[in-house]
Amino acid sequence: MNVDDPKLTAYALDELDEPERSAIAHAIADSPEVQRFVAETQDLARDLRFQYRLDLQRGFFAPGKLTGIQGDAFWSKAGPLAIAALIAVLAVVGAVIFSSNESGISAPSSTNLQPRLAVERGQLNEFAPVQAEDAPRPSQNEKFAPDAGPYAFTGERPFVSVRNRPRSSVPLVVNSSSYLDVQRSIDAGLLPPRESVRVEGMINHFSYEYPQPTPGEPFSLNLNVVACPWDPTHQLVRIGLKGRQNVAVRADSRIEVEFNPRRVTSYRLIGYDRQKTEAQDSDQGNDGSYSLAAGHTLTTLYEIVPAEGVRRVSRTQIPSVPADASEPLLTAKLRLNTRGNGAAIGPIQRTLSNTEFDFAAAPGDVKFAAAVAEFGMILRDSEYKGNGSLQQVLEWAQQGKGADTNGYRADFIELVRKAQALKRS
């Protein structure tokens, strides 16, 4: 099949019936180009739905929609009723959005129970970090409710047992358009739909200060660990990557992280939540469409449960042998896949030993990244948001604001304030 076939668009939009659908799924299985086309079409469809939704929410406020239909018997009755009902609809919409994002108030919906159930069933590996090829297709009963709207699905990644799966990997690809969607939505006076909030994209909307690569290495790989601010019994690991000028790598390059089971009980990659489209078609990866460009940074956060700490996912834990505190927590390796010119690039590997800072003493950039992550998790009403609040997000962001030469971080602080006001209203 080629990408000029309208059937592919129909397939991507789930417009085909069986057996045609399966036939196309089979036909494109070996073509990364076509799979990319399908994924991009689905992304675009998601953006369009979101923008129309936002547009309609704004449209309700737009003046002059109902005026001008006066002097007519029908509208003289229907008009005021319609306005009253519009207000009612807005109130309901607002209440739904508010309650779905408000921590601790709303009853958990069936959709946000799913990740928790997966953990309780001991199926931690089902949500393997990032590697879509490992993820199973969801069964029928794991699908979101048909009337739940395009953003009802939450594919949060749970804590993963180090004993079962000591390695995790992160692609060098992030799409940060989510931050702008969140910003537009809040600027329009609405908390964003939860699935539109992509935490990794929000974190990487900002750049962070990392050292230049040492001579002979195309990237600098930087590791930090601090106490986790939204759950002090956990720790937060930051992995920062900075590229040298003119090193182009393919997007299937990854950072591979291997946790030490004697130091870490479980870990959770923050963000990279699986999307509805991924859940329906788990085998379509985003391969090679973007690459980490020259001079750019990538920031990834893991929340880890230290082996000595209190366990939240105790059911799946096996008591670990206390380790020597001098043993490393983890090792991170950069697996570069360069197009043809790989010979010049040697392996880049770093080890993180336990030099945990109190969060109060953490580097400003780490504080800021943590603030953005927690903001995203609160907006998503993530079950992993811990005990952080928007007020704390604001404090951490202010502490981590730094020089902020381009004003992005000040904008963020303003955005959190607006979100706070929306939650209160």
Add this chain to the structure above:
Amino acid sequence: MRRGRTAKREEFDEIVHRFEIPLLQYAQRITNNREQARDCVQETFVKFQRNGALRREDEPATWLFTVCRNAALNVCRKEKRMMYVDEEVIESCESEQPMPFDQLEKKEATGFLLRIVSTLPLRQQEVIQLKFQNDLSYQQIAEIMQTTANNVGVLLHTALKTLRQRYGQVAADFIPFKPKPND
């Protein structure tokens, strides 16, 4: 009896609230005139109520958009702004050529994607709106536009292709991994 009437009334109001703005936008695209678009939408709701269409169990969207489209096309016909019915009937309405893409103000990120939609040919705009604003199937869109589901598929495919290209041109401004000085 009274309760039944109230329930029916509420149901009607709900439909007005859900479809009024999508229909207004839809009719305005065809007529290129806000007042006429309002008339069309009003006419549509009045017919909907009179015909008891509310009792239909199926999704009212197809009915509403079909009636609204016909009303809008009638306005165009009366004003002799178009050639008589053929495939490209809407495109032939004068004075409603889409805005050229290169004239869009690209710095404004808010709602940018929808503004790119407004640079597409009108029939493509129509399918995009019906599909992504109103979540209609190819078959429902085909009924509304009096064409085949295949043709809807072709229109949508072409529209999304153009949209992706144009969006890609400007989305580069909004993607994180572009060169950016460190904070």
